[in-house]
Structures are given as C-alpha cells and as structure tokens.
Amino acid sequence: MRKLCAASLFAVCAGSGLAACGGDGNDVEPELIPGGGIHDPGIDGEVNVHVIDEDTDAPIVGATVRVGTVEGSxxxxxxFTASGDLVGKQTIVVKATNYAPSVWVGADGANVTVPMTRATTTSTNIPQAELAGTITGWDQLPAPAMGHAHVALVTYSQSKELSDDSGNDLPPPAMNSNVCISGPQPAACNWRINARAGTIAVAAALADYDSKNTPAQEDDTVTITNFALLHPVTVVDGANQTGLALAMLPANSTTSASVTFGTPPSTFTNVAGIVGVDLGDLGVLRISQVTPTMNTVVVPSLSAVSGAAGYELLGFAAEPVDDGTAGQSIVIRRGITNPSGIAAGEWLAAPTGLASDRATVSLSPNASAKVHIIEINTNPTSGTGNRAMSIAIFDDTTTVELPVDFAPLPAGSLVVTANDFDAPGFDPQDFEVDSLIDSIERLASESIIVN
Known part of the structure; x- marks a missing residue:
C-alpha cells in the first residue's frame, strides 16, 4: 500500500526542515516478492530492497546493498530502504557472506527483491529420496524375438524450472538401477531411482531393443513401444519409498510425435530435442528424444494420461566445442495438443561481442531478448567452478562497470557467460522471477574464458 502525504501538509514538511515528505515521490510500503522481482514501477526518491536466498526465499540479514551511491545493510x-537523490533506473549491487555478489542494472521499481546465489555450488543439497518398485505385468510380456529384448527406462517428471539445482537430473542410486532388460526368460523389473522432492509422476518408457543379431553395437536400435506410469507420488526429502508399481498404459494409448527443428543458429550444429507430456503441477515427463534426422518418436496419447495438459518441446542447439565455452540456444514450446506437427519455430541467436577485462563486461545482446543475465564463475578446470558474480540487465546497457571496489572478483581464470531470454509479456519494471522463468520461450548463451 502506498504511503500518502496530504498536500495540505506540504508547507509543514518544508517549514519543519524535513528533507522530503514524499508527496511527489514513489514511496511505497516495503514488499518482499517471493522468488525475487520488481514491483511498483518508477523509482522516485526511495527504493525498498529485500535480499533473499534464491533456494529458500529466506531473508538474508546483514547483506550490504548499494543503490546508486546510497549504501546500507x-x-x-x-x-534495506535506500533514500536520496534516486530517480529512474538504478544499478543495485548486493553482497553477503557466503553468497555471490549480485548486480541489477536498469532496475526501476520502488520495491525490489534480489535473490542471491550461494558462492559455493556444492553448499546446497537437492531435496530428494530413493524410490523403488516394479512394473506390473513386465514378467508377463511375450518373449522377444531372436536378437531382441524388452527394455524399460524408469524416470520421473521434471520440474518446469530448467536449472541445475531443481533436481531434474539426479543419477540413479546405482549404475543402471533404473533400467530393466528382459530376454527369452521373463523376469520381474525391479527398478530404483533417485527423484526430486515434491509431488511427481514416476514413469517408464518401454522399448524393443534390436541387436540385429550382430556383435557390433553401432547398428542396434531401440524403439519405444509403450509407457508405464504411477502418479501422483509425493516425495519427501530423505524418506525413501519401496513397493511402487507402475501400470502399463492400455493398448492403443500411444501416438507419434514429429518435430521440425527449423533453422538454429548456423554455428550451433549439435541439435536435439525432447518431447514431453505436461502434467501441470506434477511437472513434465521428458522421455522421448528426437533429432533432425530422427524426428519422429512415440509418445503417450494425452487422453491416456490423467492430468495431461499438453505436449512440450524442449529443443537444444549448441556449438561443437568442449572447453566450457560452447554457445547454446534453447526453445521451449508448451501447450501443444497436436503432436504430429510440432515446430521449434524461430531460434534465438546468442549475444555477440562478449568481452571482459575484469573491470567491465561488454556485449551486444540480441534485440529480441527481454532480459540479459551475465554469470561470472571461477573456471572449473582450475578447481571447483563457483559463482563469483551475477549480473541482470533490464535495459539496453551494453557495457557494465563491475563493482570491483565494492565486491572484488577472485583471482584466477574465470568463465563469463552471457544469457539472453525471450519471455513474451515481460515488463522489467513489474515482474516476479518465478513468473519470468515460467514464461521463457527462447534463450541463448555465449561464454568466454578470462584469465
């Protein structure tokens, strides 16, 4: 709620020697925005800056904040509420013990919540638990033909948030414990997986493995034939579960999805995609992979999966380099109901001209992008790759003066990554980070090494 200063009190304010009464300013009640973001567009004299942990939303006490030239804790x-000669877009810098400094360039709202990333990447444990069970009817499948085998790959629905710490890529408890193989002699499928905490779906892609009756593996093929599913499953951190039974979908419960990849950026020649089933709050089942040369895949019919809201395409294109600087472009298409003609559409080109001398970072961002994020990490080739600084650019700034007097960068080799995001409807003066993540349709990145 906005603070009001009656016009009739203006003379009293001035006569009493008070610096301001806020009659013409954008002075608002402080608001903590869950997940981070900016509210109350237009800075005019005062900015309320909340600082939170990006994983827990817990407030960070004693963080040092600089808004323009105004500084406090x-x-x-x-x-921290910054007051003074603050009008229009500001650069906000935040630092806190055990967290990577964060810089927001072009912030222009009276309420700002900055989520902070822990500096050490290994400091946060991903909430998870081990799940174990079977696939009902697996040992009753007809014996496969000579040279063939039945194969099941068990997985879980991923979060829609595409980040390393969202639990989307947890390895199984033991090598191949999420894979079942059945040959001429039928056997039960006893699988084990690690899954992210929350309410999820557990699923298996069932396939026919064809060895072509040759010792060479290069000519082997795997063809999806069906799916097995159990949902919802509530996973509590550290609470392992056993006895989970996945039910195979009834006959005629699958369909074919075909994908056209369009034209990814020309230097991003490693191209692939995943067709998933959107299960709403349970996440997305991303289990059917496609490539430009193998662009048709079997997926569950939406009518066969309770709670299915549509299909999703997650498309990837990357440079063929392995030195940690590979540029990439990603497209996310959601709400698809017709799987026979899924189009990646237009890809986003990566920012160009990325350069840094440790005092500044400069780039030429993609004009189609709505927001630009620069991540500076210590180079993992010289040890553990940890976050050294995060920079968010909400305007047309192309060169950022790094606040090295306020938050020095560490010595040694650094990896600087510039990310461009396209999120339709994004308003840099009024947004929530969580909603921004959900609305992203395209993103692209480029990296350099700074020694």
Whole structure:
C-alpha cells in the first residue's frame, strides 16, 4: 500500500526542515516478492530492497546493498530502504557472506527483491529420496524375438524450472538401477531411482531393443513401444519409498510425435530435442528424444494420461566445442495438443561481442531478448567452478562497470557467460522471477574464458 502525504501538509514538511515528505515521490510500503522481482514501477526518491536466498526465499540479514551511491545493510527482515537523490533506473549491487555478489542494472521499481546465489555450488543439497518398485505385468510380456529384448527406462517428471539445482537430473542410486532388460526368460523389473522432492509422476518408457543379431553395437536400435506410469507420488526429502508399481498404459494409448527443428543458429550444429507430456503441477515427463534426422518418436496419447495438459518441446542447439565455452540456444514450446506437427519455430541467436577485462563486461545482446543475465564463475578446470558474480540487465546497457571496489572478483581464470531470454509479456519494471522463468520461450548463451 502506498504511503500518502496530504498536500495540505506540504508547507509543514518544508517549514519543519524535513528533507522530503514524499508527496511527489514513489514511496511505497516495503514488499518482499517471493522468488525475487520488481514491483511498483518508477523509482522516485526511495527504493525498498529485500535480499533473499534464491533456494529458500529466506531473508538474508546483514547483506550490504548499494543503490546508486546510497549504501546500507539489510535488517532482520532482509530489508534495506535506500533514500536520496534516486530517480529512474538504478544499478543495485548486493553482497553477503557466503553468497555471490549480485548486480541489477536498469532496475526501476520502488520495491525490489534480489535473490542471491550461494558462492559455493556444492553448499546446497537437492531435496530428494530413493524410490523403488516394479512394473506390473513386465514378467508377463511375450518373449522377444531372436536378437531382441524388452527394455524399460524408469524416470520421473521434471520440474518446469530448467536449472541445475531443481533436481531434474539426479543419477540413479546405482549404475543402471533404473533400467530393466528382459530376454527369452521373463523376469520381474525391479527398478530404483533417485527423484526430486515434491509431488511427481514416476514413469517408464518401454522399448524393443534390436541387436540385429550382430556383435557390433553401432547398428542396434531401440524403439519405444509403450509407457508405464504411477502418479501422483509425493516425495519427501530423505524418506525413501519401496513397493511402487507402475501400470502399463492400455493398448492403443500411444501416438507419434514429429518435430521440425527449423533453422538454429548456423554455428550451433549439435541439435536435439525432447518431447514431453505436461502434467501441470506434477511437472513434465521428458522421455522421448528426437533429432533432425530422427524426428519422429512415440509418445503417450494425452487422453491416456490423467492430468495431461499438453505436449512440450524442449529443443537444444549448441556449438561443437568442449572447453566450457560452447554457445547454446534453447526453445521451449508448451501447450501443444497436436503432436504430429510440432515446430521449434524461430531460434534465438546468442549475444555477440562478449568481452571482459575484469573491470567491465561488454556485449551486444540480441534485440529480441527481454532480459540479459551475465554469470561470472571461477573456471572449473582450475578447481571447483563457483559463482563469483551475477549480473541482470533490464535495459539496453551494453557495457557494465563491475563493482570491483565494492565486491572484488577472485583471482584466477574465470568463465563469463552471457544469457539472453525471450519471455513474451515481460515488463522489467513489474515482474516476479518465478513468473519470468515460467514464461521463457527462447534463450541463448555465449561464454568466454578470462584469465
């Protein structure tokens, strides 16, 4: 709620020697925005800056905040209110013990919540648990033909948030414990997986493995024939579960999905995609992979999966380099109901001209992008890759003065990555980070090494 200063009190304010009464400013009640973001467009004299942990949303006490040239520390609520000659877009810099400094360029809202990334990437454990079970009817499948085998790959629905710490890529408890293989002699499928905490779906892609009756593996093929599913499953961190039974979909419960990849950026020649089933709050089942040369794949019919909201295409294109600087472009298409003609559409080109001398970072961003994020990490080739600084650009700034007087960069080799995001409807003066992540349709990145 906005603070009001009655016009009739203006003379009293001035006469009493008070610097301001806020009659013409954008002075608002402090608001903590869950997940981070900007509200109350237009800075005019005062900015409320909340600082939170990006994983837990917990307020960070004692963080040092600089808005323009105004500096202070956050209180017990994680809040610092900057007042002074602050009008229009500002650069906000935040640092806190055990966290990577964060820089927001072009921030222009009276309420700002900055989510902070822990500096050490290994400091946060991903909430998860081990799940174990069977596939009902697996041992009753007809014996496969000579040279063939039945194969099941068990997985779980992924979060729609595409980040390393969202639990989307947890390895199984033991090598191949999420894979079942059945040959001429039928056997039960006893699988084990690690799954992210939350309410999820557990699923298996069932396939026919064809060895072509040759010892060479290069000519082997795997063809999806069906799926097995159990949902919802509630996973509590550290609470392992056993006895979960996946049910095969009834006959005629699959369909074919075909994907056209369009024209990815010309230097991004490693191209692939995943067709998933959107299960709403349970996440997305991403289990059917496609490539430009093998662009048709079997997927569950939407009518056969309770709660299915549509199909999703996650398309990837990357440079063929392995030195940690590979540029990439990703497209995300959601709400697809007709799987026979899924189009990646237009890809986003990566930012160009990325350069840094440790005092500045400059780039030429893609004009179609709505927001630009620069991540500076220590180079993992010289040890553990940890976040050294995060920079968010909300305007047309192309060169950022790094606040090295306020938050020095570490010595040694650094990897600087520039990310461009296209999120239709994004308003840099009024947004929530969580909603921004959900609305992203295209993103692209480029990296350099700074020694």
């Amino acid at each position: 956050t209180d017990a609520a994680g809040l």
